Amino acid sequence: MSASIETLVNKEYQYGFVTDIESDTIPVGLTEETVRLISAKKQEPQWLLDWRLKAFRRWLTMTEPSWPNVKYTKVDYQAQTYYSAPKSVKPLQSLDEVDPELLRTYEKLGISLTEQKRLSGVAVDAIFDSVSVGTTMKDELKKAGVVFCSFGEAVHEHPDLIQKYLGSVVPYSDNFFAALNSAVFSDGSFVFVPKGVKCPLELSTYFRINAAETGQFERTLIVAEEGASVSYLEGCTAPKRSTNQLHAAVVELIALDDATIKYSTVQNWYAGDADGVGGIYNFVTKRGKAMARAKISWTQVETGSAITWKYPSVILQGDDSTGEFYSVAVVNNHQQADTGTKMIHIGRNTKSTIISKGISAGHGQNSYRGQVKVLPKAEGARNYTQCDSMLIGNKCGAHTFPYIEVANDSATLEHEASTSKIGEDQIFYCKQRGLNTEHAISLIVAGFCKEVFKELPMEFALEAQQLLGISLEGSVG
Amino acid sequence: MSTASYQDQFAALASERKGPEWLPALRQAAMTRFAELGFPTTRNEDWHFTSVTPIAERTFKPVRAEKSSVTLDALSPYLFGAEDWHRLVFVNGRFDPALSMFAGLPAEVTVSTLADALKTQPELLVEELGKLAQYVEQPFTALNTAFMSDGVVIHVPADVVVEVPIHIVHVADSGAAGAALYPRTLVRADRHAQVTLVESFIGLDRATYLTNAVTELTVGEGAVVGHYKIQREAEDAYHVYTSQAIQAATSTYHAFSFASGSALSRTNIYTRLNGAGAEGRLNGLYCLDGSQHCDHQTFVEHIAPNCASRELYKGILDGSAHGVFNGKVYVDPEAQKTDGKQSNHTLLLSGTARIDSKPQLEIFADDVKCTHGATVGRLQDIALFYLKSRGISAVSARALLTYAFAAEVLETIEVDAIRLGLEALVFERFTNGVPA
Numbered sequence: 001m002s003a004s005i006e007t008l009v010n011k012e013y014q015y016g017f018v019t020d021i022e023s024d025t026i027p028v029g030l031t032e033e034t035v036r037l038i039s040a041k042k043q044e045p046q047w048l049l050d051w052r053l054k055a056f057r058r059w060l061t062m063t064e065p066s067w068p069n070v071k072y073t074k075v076d077y078q079a080q081t082y083y084s085a086p087k088s089v090k091p092l093q094s095l096d097e098v099d100p101e102l103l104r105t106y107e108k109l110g111i112s113l114t115e116q117k118r119l120s121g122v123a124v125d126a127i128f129d130s131v132s133v134g135t136t137m138k139d140e141l142k143k144a145g146v147v148f149c150s151f152g153e154a155v156h157e158h159p160d161l162i163q164k165y166l167g168s169v170v171p172y173s174d175n176f177f178a179a180l181n182s183a184v185f186s187d188g189s190f191v192f193v194p195k196g197v198k199c200p201l202e203l204s205t206y207f208r209i210n211a212a213e214t215g216q217f218e219r220t221l222i223v224a225e226e227g228a229s230v231s232y233l234e235g236c237t238a239p240k241r242s243t244n245q246l247h248a249a250v251v252e253l254i255a256l257d258d259a260t261i262k263y264s265t266v267q268n269w270y271a272g273d274a275d276g277v278g279g280i281y282n283f284v285t286k287r288g289k290a291m292a293r294a295k296i297s298w299t300q301v302e303t304g305s306a307i308t309w310k311y312p313s314v315i316l317q318g319d320d321s322t323g324e325f326y327s328v329a330v331v332n333n334h335q336q337a338d339t340g341t342k343m344i345h346i347g348r349n350t351k352s353t354i355i356s357k358g359i360s361a362g363h364g365q366n367s368y369r370g371q372v373k374v375l376p377k378a379e380g381a382r383n384y385t386q387c388d389s390m391l392i393g394n395k396c397g398a399h400t401f402p403y404i405e406v407a408n409d410s411a412t413l414e415h416e417a418s419t420s421k422i423g424e425d426q427i428f429y430c431k432q433r434g435l436n437t438e439h440a441i442s443l444i445v446a447g448f449c450k451e452v453f454k455e456l457p458m459e460f461a462l463e464a465q466q467l468l469g470i471s472l473e474g475s476v477g
Numbered sequence: 478m479s480t481a482s483y484q485d486q487f488a489a490l491a492s493e494r495k496g497p498e499w500l501p502a503l504r505q506a507a508m509t510r511f512a513e514l515g516f517p518t519t520r521n522e523d524w525h526f527t528s529v530t531p532i533a534e535r536t537f538k539p540v541r542a543e544k545s546s547v548t549l550d551a552l553s554p555y556l557f558g559a560e561d562w563h564r565l566v567f568v569n570g571r572f573d574p575a576l577s578m579f580a581g582l583p584a585e586v587t588v589s590t591l592a593d594a595l596k597t598q599p600e601l602l603v604e605e606l607g608k609l610a611q612y613v614e615q616p617f618t619a620l621n622t623a624f625m626s627d628g629v630v631i632h633v634p635a636d637v638v639v640e641v642p643i644h645i646v647h648v649a650d651s652g653a654a655g656a657a658l659y660p661r662t663l664v665r666a667d668r669h670a671q672v673t674l675v676e677s678f679i680g681l682d683r684a685t686y687l688t689n690a691v692t693e694l695t696v697g698e699g700a701v702v703g704h705y706k707i708q709r710e711a712e713d714a715y716h717v718y719t720s721q722a723i724q725a726a727t728s729t730y731h732a733f734s735f736a737s738g739s740a741l742s743r744t745n746i747y748t749r750l751n752g753a754g755a756e757g758r759l760n761g762l763y764c765l766d767g768s769q770h771c772d773h774q775t776f777v778e779h780i781a782p783n784c785a786s787r788e789l790y791k792g793i794l795d796g797s798a799h800g801v802f803n804g805k806v807y808v809d810p811e812a813q814k815t816d817g818k819q820s821n822h823t824l825l826l827s828g829t830a831r832i833d834s835k836p837q838l839e840i841f842a843d844d845v846k847c848t849h850g851a852t853v854g855r856l857q858d859i860a861l862f863y864l865k866s867r868g869i870s871a872v873s874a875r876a877l878l879t880y881a882f883a884a885e886v887l888e889t890i891e892v893d894a895i896r897l898g899l900e901a902l903v904f905e906r907f908t909n910g911v912p913a
Contacts (some may be wrong), residue, residue: 067522376829391843394810400838405526407855409825415851417835421844 015268025084030289032056035183038083042152044184045159047085048166052384055182062176065309068338069367069399070257075246075281081214082184085128125150125205127218131427137201144200146230147192151219154190154348161192163211163365165223167426169252169289169315177248177283177309181217185250188218193228193259202457207236208282215246222252224259224294231262233457236304240270242278244306253288253296257318260295261288264456265312266464269304276334276363279306286310292318292347299455300357301464302329302337311369313342316350316378326452330468331364331396340370340401345378345411356387357449359468360396367399374411381411389419392441480512482536485724487623490539497599507612507622513618526833527529527743527772528800532715537657537687539624540569547648547681549576555646555679555709557894562675563588563643565629569650572627579643586639586672587632593662594630597742601632605663609693609721617743622690623661624911633670635697642673642703642892649679649711653686662692666700669727673703673892678718680711692720696728698752703731706746712739712767719745726752726781734761735899736771738908747776750784750812760889761790762899764906765798771818772801774821777819779812779842786910788819791886793879793907794830801833806847808840815842819849824882826855826875876908 026037034055039049064074075149124137125148141148147158155162172182209216224230231380247269255261263286272279282305288296298312311339314323325341358366366389374381391400400417422444430440446453446465453461487508494501516533516560517524545568552566565588566576572590579588586600594602612619629645647660666672678688687711696702702722710716716739732746748757763771777786792800802821823832836849856878864874883903890896 020619069840308484322521389838391840391845394813394843396843397839397841400836400849401838402834402836402851404832404834404851404853406823406825406833407831409828409830409855411853413835413851413853416848417836417838417850418846418848419838419840 005472012372015270020424023084025081025214028079028081030080030082030184031424034082038184038186041083042430044155047163051167051172055179058173059176059179059183062179064176068352069365069369069401069424070309070336072281072336073244075244077180080246080448082217083186084214087428094316101422125203127187127189127205127207128210134234135167138341141199141201145194145197147200147240148203149190151188151190151221158190158192161223162190165221165254169254169287170250175285178250178285181219181248181250181285185217185219188249189219190220191230191232192366193224193230195225196227197229198228199284201316202231202233204233204235207234209245209247215248218249220249220251222261222263223254224256224261226256227258228256229260231264231457233264233266235266236269240273240278242325244279244281246281247282248283249285251284251286251312254293255288255290255296256297257292258294259291262297262299263288263422264299265301266467267300267302267304267308268467271304271335272306272333274333276306279335280304281306282308282310284310286312286436287315287324288313289315289317290321290323293320294318295322295324297324297326297455299326299452300328301452301456301467302327302339303467306335307339308337308339310339311341313344314352315344315346316352317346319347320349321347325352325354325356326455327356328359328449328464328468329357329366330359331366333364334363336365338367338369340368341371342371343383345372345374345381345383349380349426350378351382352383352388354383355451358387358398359392359448360389360398360443361392363395365397365399367401368417369401371403371405371411372415374406374408374413376407378408379410381408383411383413389417390445391419392422404436480515483620483634484508484512486538486852490624491606497596497603498601500595502722503607503713503894504623505760507607508617510612511616511623511848513833514619517616519849523774523803527741527770529741529743532625532687532717534743536657539626539816540653540656542731543569545573547576547650549778551681552562552679553647555677556644557898559642559644559894562641562647564752565644566646566648567589567627567660568648569653569656570626570660577730583637583639585634585637587630588643589630591625591628591630591663598630598632601665602630602663605665605693605695609695609723610691610719611721614616615719617689618691618719621661621689624657624659625661625691626659628663631664631672631674632913633666633672635667636669636815638671639673641898642675644675644677646677646679647690648681649684649688649714651682651684654684655686657687657689660688660690662690664692664694664702665697666695666702667697669699670697671701672900673705675705675707675709675892675895678711678716678738679709680714682711683713684711685713685715686711687715688717690718694720694722694730695787695905696722696724696730698725698816699727700725701729703891704733705890705892706728706734706744708734708736708738708742708744710742712738712740712748714739717859718743720747722748722757723749724752724755724757727754728752729756731758732760734773734797736761736763736773737902739769741770744774745774745775745776747778749778749780750786751780753781755784757784757786758889759786760886762792762883762886763800764793764883765800766795770799770801772803774803774805774847777807777817779806779808779815779817781906782811782813782815786818787814789886789889790821791883792832793826793883794823794832797827797831799831799833803835803837804849805837805839806849808842808847810841812842813844815845816849817847819899821851822882824855824879847893872908876904879907880904
């Protein structure tokens, strides 16, 4: 290994710092009392507490899924803290009131919460541990009639909307982690785009885990009414800690007739060190429901987390609806990812596209698990799936588990998958043109992922590409 | 779904059984394992799309000894017109010497029934029987191992080439009603040996019975083994079949599975590429109609480097038939330079047919080239229109296109008689007797 690669290998996870801030943290453990306490802290209405309790009781009867192709030490749910909030957070009138320590934290993460961000045309909701610390550009959004706020705020200000849509796509009984989230979720983002409105800004939520031994359970709900459209991006980081931390989020998207929702994720939770110690367990349920002629598009760049368990799905409920899934998942060192999508074709002439690119390096294990289901009434359903895996080094693994279930003869489905080593001839060619190995690989990988990156909002595509480069540093030598 | 009735049957049969002394221990271990496992449920990932409830809720009993009334004439439509093949016929699980003919084999080759082999070649059997087809995780293999009654043992020594296929014909007639048949086949082809095995499962009469067959094949270094499985069981019959091959270096194994019979069938074709440079080819075609359910599961284990595997399975589903395909390719960390390719294509001929396809890749080595593909669809309107515009009737156009879909996989059959026989069968089936 050359000296320059050596330095790159030892390069630290640059978001691994801890913010020293006073927190309001509830005691460890999870009982019905914990659920009541979280709900009380957030001054929630009775119906929401009841819903949480139903979820909690259901969760008690459920068992953690063992089918994903990942190995990890099981989480001790009684050793976690389910709520932690920076002490200074009160309802804020403006971002000027945010604790400067928090602002500095986001500054360090490259997320500016101050108004200069206005120029880039992105509104940001920043979530620190369990609560939202601030949402930018609210006024501008308000003019367009778009609601973009923290989930907690939405419960108070738009209870009717929350009550109508919460759990309508991912019911609390959906799965083990969704039930857990429904019981203890602390905050998250809420987006509502009314009929016919094209959201004027890109919306973005930035999640930061700071406190130790704390799980993060956020809940995102995006509703686009008839003919509305919105593009949303989430990013996430966490400090370096030697213990595993749990992140179990739920995202629900509702696209009514003719609406479009584009949801992009750049997931960069702390992945653990080179020996696989520490890192985030990322167990996430994401699902969208597309009504007639609506379109839901998931784009994800997954580079972080020790364990990823995540299947952003689309229920193609309405006729002529469209679902898309574009994914780049990178595993290096001892990371494991079991990720993919579900496309459930219910309506007529529904279309889905799945493009999944998996890159495995080091001791990483990467699995694509996807389901394309065509129900008997889904006349003329169409699916195209392509999942490619690239292997860098001989200690890693790439696995593909597609499920194709078709019960309508007018459906047309195509599934293609390939796995191969990074091309030595391509590396040789690049080197012969004067690029070093590291650059050659990053160029080849960027080309391999191009189809997915082009789906990301422009300013994030660049970030994703850089992130990918960092994740793979030192994987060859 | 109790396994108790099978345990009772097992106990009742214990005294009647003969054979070398290691055999009862093997049977007992398998029986115990079956009792622990029980019949698989759809919660078991390997049986996710296939419910064996119809099998589990019935109790199939060992067949009573009865004189066979099956004639060679009745069999002849199933013999591919190949009168010169070596042939071993089992009627309702029992060997029928009158219908069998395998005298003309090269002198070095031993072909015998399992019952005979247990007397004459116990040393071969103790080495091989039950060693490949593992029963620990497979309930039906456990059940077969506990109850295996008769079958065929083939040993082709080094450098011997058996020119003519060996055809093992399992026939069931009305005498099999309510019975479970447990055929067991063992094939060993030593270094550079060559042999082609054809296993036919035929139902002559309408009867409900269960065939639960297991075949084990050891393919020696540089050996070439062709393995054709033709499943044309009775329409009310249940059929579960598992074959496991192990391949030494530079060997070639070609398994072809054809299925058109049975109410519910499950075929497991497994091969382990255990020596460098081995090649495994697994192909298959299933043509289903009515309410038939047919499940194929294949497993290619790339254990050694420089091996190649090729897999092509096609399904033609009509009526409200339900097809299932689950193809798994595993590449061990040691299996560098693996070249694997797998495809599964399904043609749906009716609005109520259904397919569940699960092609899987599990890859732990980096210097590999593996792909899989799956498609599902119906006949293209534009292709039908084109043929009709050329004056071909709608029925013929459909038959022609359906046949063309099947032809790609039928072309992989290396035994001419089987290829021609199956081509005719497929064509006839989709023209419904209407001349083209």
